[in-house]
Amino acid sequence: MGMTTKKRKSQSSAKSFLICGDEELVQEYGALFSQSEADVYIWHNRKPQLPKRKNFIYTRTLSRVPKKIIAAFELSNLSYERKIGNIIKIENHCAKESLIISSSVTQTVTALTAHLQYPHRIIGLGAFPSLLQNDLVELCRGPFTQNDALKTVGDIFFDFKKEVSLVDDRVGMVMPRILCCLINEATFALQEEVASTEGIDTAMKLGTNYPQGPVEWGEKIGFDHVLSIMDALYFDTGEERYRPSPLLRKLAAGADFASRFLP
Amino acid sequence: MANIIGVIGAGTMGSGIAQVAALAGYRVLLYDIERSALDRGLDVICKNLDKGVEKQKLTKEQSEKARQKIETTVDFILLKNSTTVIEAAVERFDIKKGLFQRLDEMLPHESIIATNTSSLSITALGAVTKRTDRVVGMHFFNPAHIMKLVEIIKGKETSHTTISRITSLTKEFGKTPVLASDTPGFIVNRVARPFYGEALRILGEGVSDIAEIDRIVKKSGGFKMGPFELMDLIGIDVNLSVSKSVYE
Numbered sequence A: 001m002g003m004t005t006k007k008r009k010s011q012s013s014a015k016s017f018l019i020c021g022d023e024e025l026v027q028e029y030g031a032l033f034s035q036s037e038a039d040v041y042i043w044h045n046r047k048p049q050l051p052k053r054k055n056f057i058y059t060r061t062l063s064r065v066p067k068k069i070i071a072a073f074e075l076s077n078l079s080y081e082r083k084i085g086n087i088i089k090i091e092n093h094c095a096k097e098s099l100i101i102s103s104s105v106t107q108t109v110t111a112l113t114a115h116l117q118y119p120h121r122i123i124g125l126g127a128f129p130s131l132l133q134n135d136l137v138e139l140c141r142g143p144f145t146q147n148d149a150l151k152t153v154g155d156i157f158f159d160f161k162k163e164v165s166l167v168d169d170r171v172g173m174v175m176p177r178i179l180c181c182l183i184n185e186a187t188f189a190l191q192e193e194v195a196s197t198e199g200i201d202t203a204m205k206l207g208t209n210y211p212q213g214p215v216e217w218g219e220k221i222g223f224d225h226v227l228s229i230m231d232a233l234y235f236d237t238g239e240e241r242y243r244p245s246p247l248l249r250k251l252a253a254g255a256d257f258a259s260r261f262l263p
Numbered sequence B: 001m002a003n004i005i006g007v008i009g010a011g012t013m014g015s016g017i018a019q020v021a022a023l024a025g026y027r028v029l030l031y032d033i034e035r036s037a038l039d040r041g042l043d044v045i046c047k048n049l050d051k052g053v054e055k056q057k058l059t060k061e062q063s064e065k066a067r068q069k070i071e072t073t074v075d076f077i078l079l080k081n082s083t084t085v086i087e088a089a090v091e092r093f094d095i096k097k098g099l100f101q102r103l104d105e106m107l108p109h110e111s112i113i114a115t116n117t118s119s120l121s122i123t124a125l126g127a128v129t130k131r132t133d134r135v136v137g138m139h140f141f142n143p144a145h146i147m148k149l150v151e152i153i154k155g156k157e158t159s160h161t162t163i164s165r166i167t168s169l170t171k172e173f174g175k176t177p178v179l180a181s182d183t184p185g186f187i188v189n190r191v192a193r194p195f196y197g198e199a200l201r202i203l204g205e206g207v208s209d210i211a212e213i214d215r216i217v218k219k220s221g222g223f224k225m226g227p228f229e230l231m232d233l234i235g236i237d238v239n240l241s242v243s244k245s246v247y248e
């Protein structure tokens, strides 16, 4: 199931990319691309804070973006409408060879495929805040995704020294699903006053070696992002185990100032 | 009165706890119903102390001193001089109940009964004694001589004095105490449940396979071990019994 990272030739021809979507993810993927020589078009409403780079081109409209690009990274998890809007605009603007790499954490690639004229070039991506600092990225294919497209995406990440793992097209994919369920459970425990915020974080780091405590991790990710995954899983399955805690909902509503009212 | 710590049960957890207490300078009386369990427990302690010296975490003197602080017995009555008893016998309410009642009768008034239970209610265990304010959860993690966390669990009637005494003791043991309420799974076993549960679901739904899920969790999430590797290490059976207790 895994795609191994054998030595592959890195492509050196002129290439450009497009990045758009949720601010946090644009920020993280932008930072990743600051290691690259390629032209990177950052399509935004509000200019993200990124390191100053000559190869970054900020634009509020797609018209400035070349029609032929290697790939568009569409990184919206928080709003389905915005995501579909972005994808349709990208599809209308970009040549049909340009890949669309779309975050497929809150909905499946299959669901996105329904909106596309050329669904052979869409690849699902496990884009979720905080995960890009590590070494592996999850990918998934839609019903019509071509092998070549998948290979190109593998090569793009390989150039950034990231491994990829191909998983099945399911809401939450693997790591975002496990992580958000942990954070959600931690907020249930907080809400029931099982322990303090600090107590829970300390316990999980020292008692079971987690790299970060679930509450501090949730804060770093943004509780709105965590909620979007839980809502998507709950909607997808209708199962009680995915029900977001009321505290998570509240923390998500005030995601930008959650530290002020974390219990 | 000398400060003696009684440890009940010389299995996986009890032996680790005895070692930690001895290293902190306490006299330890390690009790088990089985002589063979005591021999095995003491053997494990000696090996772990040796390893500590090898890895230069301990000096030879510290290790020898700790070894000398530990006595073993199959005679329950000898526990009567303990200031604190840490119970780490098998995870069965009836057995712990019997132990608690006998301890309650023979221990000095101020002595504390602490239990390492993973899944039984501290309040319910306290209620079998007449010292409900001096019964507390002291939940170590396996391997107890290495893992830094101890969850301190306050039963409904556990007093503040008891909590603060056990908190200080935990710190003397070189561990980090975290206060938790008496709810199923306390903190770690409860919050960690989705780590295993979701991994099993993801596998069952065919989203990925065992080796890949472990790889993703380590390389994408930055976890030291994958959920399946951990389940192998802890034992599926222990995991099931903990999950059940949280569920029920």
Ligand SMILES: NC(=O)c1ccc[n+]([C@@H]2O[C@H](COP(=O)([O-])OP(=O)(O)OC[C@H]3O[C@@H](n4cnc5c(N)ncnc54)[C@H](O)[C@@H]3O)[C@@H](O)[C@H]2O)c1
Pocket (backbone or CB within 6 Å): B008, B009, B010, B011, B012, B013, B014, B031, B032, B033, B034, B037, B087, B088, B089, B090, B091, B092, B095, B099, B116, B117, B118, B119, B139, B140, B141, B142
């Ligand atoms: N193993 C773990 O990972 C872990 C972690 C945290 C807490 N705990 C808890 O610690 C306790 C002990 O678990 P363990 O894994 O060390 O078990 P274990 O089976 O390794 O050891 C239990 C010991 O208790 C002894 N024993 C049985 N009945 C007794 C009695 N009436 N009086 C005295 N000793 C008796 C047995 O002879 C055995 O040596 C349980 O309450 C368990 O829930 C276990």
